[in-house]
Every structure is written in C-alpha cells, then in structure tokens.
Amino acid sequence: MxxxxxxxxxxxxxxxxxxxxxxxxxxxxxxxxxxxxxxxxxxxxxxxxxxxxxxxxxxxxxxLQTRAPAVQQPQAAPPRRRRFAAHWRSWAAAASAAAALIIAVPLLVYFTTPAPALAALADIHHHNMSETGDFVSETDPAILAAHFREHLGFNPRLPEPNHGLALRGCCVRRFQGDIAGSYVVATPQGVMTVVVVRQTPQAMGITDRVQRNGQVYWKSAFALSNMVSVRIGEYSYCAVGEVSHNYLTDLLARLLD
Amino acid sequence: MPHLDAVYRTAYALSGRSDTADDLTQAALLKALEHFSSFQVNTNCKAWLLRILRNIWIDRLRRLKTAGPQLPLDEALVGEAPEIAESVWSDAHDLLENFSDEQVIKALAQLAVEQRLTLYLVDVEGLGHEEVAEITGVAVGTVKSRTSRARATLKKCLAARANEMGWAGERR
Incomplete structure (x- = not known):
C-alpha cells in the first residue's frame, strides 16, 4: 500500500x-x-x-511610544545662591542668558515640536485605523449618523459612498478638552479619517492656507499623516491620512458640494 | 492594539526569552508605525506585522552571527535532535501531556529559525500556508515541506526527552 x-x-x-x-x-x-x-x-x-x-x-x-509625542515644557533652572557684591557681573551675564533662554526656548519648542492638536488629530486617525475600542465598524451612513446624533449631538457631513469611496466606521472621542466626531473613509488612494471639531484650523496649528475654486483650505502634516482642514459652518472638518494633500482636499471638497 | 498578542507570542516562539520577545515586539510595532504608509489596505495586517517581526529577527541573527555558518537559515539546524528510530507514538496525546509548556517551547526553540517560525505560524497561530508563505517569503510548497520537517524534528526532540524521562510511549 x-x-x-x-x-x-x-x-x-x-x-x-x-x-x-x-x-x-x-x-x-x-x-x-x-x-x-x-x-x-x-x-x-x-x-x-x-x-x-x-x-x-x-x-x-x-x-506610549506609538502615541504622538506631547509638547515638552521648558524646565526652569533651579535658583542658585550667589554673593551679589562679589559676582554682580556674572549676575548680569546670567540674567542676559536667562532672558535669551526665556525667548529662545519657547521659540525652539514652537519650531521643533509639533502642535499638540496635530498630534491629537494623528492619534485619532491611528486609533480609527486600528478599528478597536470605541470605534464603530459600520458602513451604513444612516447608522453612523445615528451614532453621531446620540454621542455628538449633531450629524456631521458625510461623503456620498460612490466611485470607490466607502465609509468604514466612526468614533466619538475627547479632543483637547472638547468632544470630536470622526469617521473613516476608504478610497482607492488610501484610507483617511475625517475629524470634526469646533476649533478653527489656525487654532489647531494648521496654518498653511491654500485656495481652490474660491474655497479656503488649511493644510499641515504630523509624522506620516498629512492633514487638510476646511471650515463648514461652526465646525472644522480635518481630513487626515497617509495620502497627498491634494487628495485630502478632494475629499473635503465633496463635503462642500 | 490589534495583533499585539500574536506579535508577542511569535517573538517569544522565535527567541524563547520573554525579555527578547518584549524588545522584538516593541521594535516590530514601532517599525510598522514608521512604515505604515507601505501597508496595503484590505490586505492581511497580521501577516504584515509578523513579516516585519520576522525580518527584524533575521537581521538581528545575521548581525549577531548566531545563525551559524553561511548555511541557509531555512535549513540550518540550531540544535540537531538526537536520532530516534522513526516510529509512531500510539499514545501521542497522553505522552505529550507529560511535558510542561516550558519544555515544549524549549524543544521548539531547538529547531532552525525558519522551521520554528513556520511550524509556529501554522500550528499555533493557525495561519494558512499561503499566509505563511507571504510572511516567510517562500513558495507555498516550501511552507508545507518545511512544516512537515519541523514537526518531525520537534517530535525527535520531544522523543529524546521522553526517553530520558522514561515516558516513551509504546511504538508501532
């Protein structure tokens, strides 16, 4: 056998x-x-x-490591006791140095550390991509709208699911002391999150102004994520994803139609 | 965090040490985050993460030169199991229950890296041959033959231990 x-x-x-x-x-x-x-x-x-x-x-x-880094506050140097009479010149030098530090450190922090709002937006996007926790995995716009109505108090604008564009789910989370709704949109170019917040784009540090077809958009980036924001009514719609700014703008433009 | 346990368990199966598994898991997830843009939507996220983990481990072995001489990793045996006559255990289930979890994991650690990973992914993580082929970068047929060889080697390792302990089952 x-x-x-x-x-x-x-x-x-x-x-x-x-x-x-x-x-x-x-x-x-x-x-x-x-x-x-x-x-x-x-x-x-x-x-x-x-x-x-x-x-x-x-x-x-x-x-902690995969979460966006928080802004580090400059630490004040501990005071040191010195004899004024003997060291007044060094005091003056130290005062000058301290004054320079007071100006320079916040500037350095400002220019080298991403704004916390951008980090928080990227964090919401990554959280949504993991589709875990409080993320609602639903593709039906009516179900997402009902979830937003219940947990956010209003219905944010959603794109029409067509031409290869599909909704993946939504989430309502804390955002900078407020509450923000977000939803995930899958497109042929990639998956992106739209976060709906009350803060203006400028207040969130999204300060690069661009204009398309008469509409003003604001763009920025954090780590691997690009971001584009547009103001619709009382809310900012922030599209976040590892796709081009142009494509994020296209998505937001659909919300304005 | 999705698949974190699977990544950690695989890291533990590869390294056989919890501290190294911690380190590997952390490295793999950070690398995945760094290269997230390369992840293809609607593909197998778990397989993608495990492939990153496997590549990190192989890189480390190569750097540390612990993979042995210039033998292909898939065929090189880290520890050759003692020769035991080919047989079929009549009471395999009962015999295997004599081993502690630690002894089983230790026996698995004696297999060549790619055999160990392949057998682990097929038998423990329950991945299909195609998924394992994607992770390990070989053909599906190679995955099947490698799994079979790995299982046979593991059996030899366990049989040798069972003989030492006087647990050896009745042979046919």
Missing part, C-alpha cells in the same frame, strides 16, 4: 484533504496513527503558547 506523503498530511492538517486522502485514511491504520500524532503535536504546541501574553507594562510602553 502506498502511504500518504508529508505534503498530503499537511493538506489534511490544513483542512484541505482530497477525497483520495480521506479514503486512504479510512483504510490505513498507520497513516491514521501518523495523522493523530501530528494533530497531537499541533494541539500541544497551541496549549503551550495559550498562556503567553504580552505584559501590561509592555503594552503600555508601546502605546
């Missing part, structure tokens, strides 16, 4: 047994034994790893 090959056993283990393999197993005790042994090994391996989980400390560390 010709027994089953190793590859045939792998197909059986993967649940893709051919008819002749099943027939052979019915007739061959040796192959049945070999299969049972392979299944027992697989089962024992699964059991061995069943209790292997990531620690809470590591999960927290990763969450």
């Amino acid at each position: 010709i027994h089953l090959t190793d590859i045939e056993f792998e197909d059986i283990m993967a649940g893709a047994a051919a008819e002749f393999e099943n027939l052979h197993l019915l007739q061959c005790a040796l192959c049945r034994g070999r299969l049972a042994e392979k299944q027992a090994i697989a089962s024992r391996l699964q059991k061995a790893f069943a209790e292997v989980h990531v620690s809470a400390a590591l999960a927290e560390r990763i969450a």
